[in-house]
Amino acid sequence: MASRKPSTDDTTHKLKEDLHHLTQTIEDLVSATADDSRSNIKELRARAEKRLKETRDRLESRGERLYDEARDSVTHQVDACDRYVHDNPWTSVGLGAAAGIVIGMLIGRR
Known part of the structure; x- marks a missing residue:
């Protein structure tokens, strides 16, 4: 059985909910100090x-998960680019030369 990855909207909603609970608890604490x-x-x-620790743990966990997902995505894209260059070396050389010419022309206009 495959586990469902939480969507960005789910994560954002949960984060807002956690922050709301934390804020409410802190407001209760401030109100109680008057008593x-x-x-x-x-x-x-x-x-x-307790709420602050739980929220901090959740944020750290989500941050690590987002970092891992971004790293995996970048690694996949780099691998795909590497495969393309190896499979199409002359096309890659041509694209690099064309990019160099365009950049050279733009710099030369200054």
């Missing part, structure tokens, strides 16, 4: 720290 009840403040502080 002098020490046990209430300790409980809200513990909740805020």
Whole structure:
């Protein structure tokens, strides 16, 4: 059974939800500091720290996953380019020469 990759929209929605929960907990903590009840403040502080750690862990995990996906995509594209150059060396030389001529003409206009 293949696992479904979360889409960018799903990831963005989950991130917004995590940040909303974290913000709400921090707002509760700030509101509770107006009250002098020490046990209430300790409980809200513990909740805020827990949510902050969970959110940080999720963000790190998502960042690592996005980095891995980008690295794999770039590696695949580099491999495809390398195969094309090896399969079509004269076409590649021609494209390189044409690009060099165009760049040379643009620089020469200055």
